[in-house]
Amino acid sequence: MDGLRLIEDGLCDASFNMAMDRAMLQACCEGLIPPTIRLYGWNSPALTVGYSQNADRDVDQTRCRELGISLIRRPTGGRAILHHHELTYCVVAPIPHPQFPHDLKGTYHVIAGALLLGLEEMGIRDGVLAMPQKGLPRQERSPACFSSLNHCEIAVRGRKLIGSAQRRLSKAFLQHGSVIIKSNHELSNALFRFGNNGHNPENLQLLRDATVDLDELIPRVGFEAVRDCFRNGFRRYFSNMEKGKLTSVESVLCDRFLNTVLL
Numbered sequence: 001m002d003g004l005r006l007i008e009d010g011l012c013d014a015s016f017n018m019a020m021d022r023a024m025l026q027a028c029c030e031g032l033i034p035p036t037i038r039l040y041g042w043n044s045p046a047l048t049v050g051y052s053q054n055a056d057r058d059v060d061q062t063r064c065r066e067l068g069i070s071l072i073r074r075p076t077g078g079r080a081i082l083h084h085h086e087l088t089y090c091v092v093a094p095i096p097h098p099q100f101p102h103d104l105k106g107t108y109h110v111i112a113g114a115l116l117l118g119l120e121e122m123g124i125r126d127g128v129l130a131m132p133q134k135g136l137p138r139q140e141r142s143p144a145c146f147s148s149l150n151h152c153e154i155a156v157r158g159r160k161l162i163g164s165a166q167r168r169l170s171k172a173f174l175q176h177g178s179v180i181i182k183s184n185h186e187l188s189n190a191l192f193r194f195g196n197n198g199h200n201p202e203n204l205q206l207l208r209d210a211t212v213d214l215d216e217l218i219p220r221v222g223f224e225a226v227r228d229c230f231r232n233g234f235r236r237y238f239s240n241m242e243k244g245k246l247t248s249v250e251s252v253l254c255d256r257f258l259n260t261v262l263l
Helices: 014-029 061-067 104-121 185-190 199-210 223-237 248-261
Strands: 004-012 036-042 046-049 070-073 081-083 086-094 127-129 154-156 159-168 172-180 241-243
Touching: 004 014, 004 223, 014 036, 014 046, 014 070, 014 086, 014 172, 014 248, 036 223, 061 070, 061 185, 070 248, 086 223, 104 127, 104 154, 104 159, 104 172, 104 223, 159 199, 185 199
Parallel strands: 004 036, 004 241, 046 070
Antiparallel strands: 036 086, 046 081, 086 172, 127 154, 154 159, 159 172
16 A cells, blocks of 8 residues: 555535544554545635634634534644635555654655645745744634644745644554635634733734735635646655545545534
């Protein structure tokens, strides 16, 4: 199972997206599927929170319900992300695997190399691996993932464009991340709780200053064009990648996890 399988999905339901990512991780951990790269989008706005993030503390769940925003628990850590106009990638592979280092940081570096080639396919050649920012005290940190740069995430002109998170089990890892096509900082900011109301406008400005989206760099670019470019980037980096289909095992696991990801 050294070759990589490519799964290309369109715009999918939020619960399906996170349940399928979790299903792929479980199936890979059990040795039932090959290492896989999945590219997909979102058919409506949804907020995902990290698997250990306190949603009651950080998210205004009443506002989410009023606005019809799905609130989903994702299988990876980190802080909340509003998904909608983006390309999401997911990579699952066994531990060990000849194309991925044994450690978390090394795996981030390898996948970042493919992501940078995806940006290059779009004509964006000034993407860089971000250096981690000096941490703020817990009470001053924003609940939004895109408010800061973490190790091996992708920045363009000093602003975050691709955020990623990873989960490692004993025999497999999953890394997925968001390539933002068009941001909605105002909506994202409205879904969070803040210990001090004065931090709300500050967080909105932080999101605007800290992030960039593809629409700012390449106006009116569409989901399919972005997906094609990143598929080509992954193909250039992993020459042994072949298009495939989801297995019945993954579908069964996905159905099982659907009831566990929706908050």
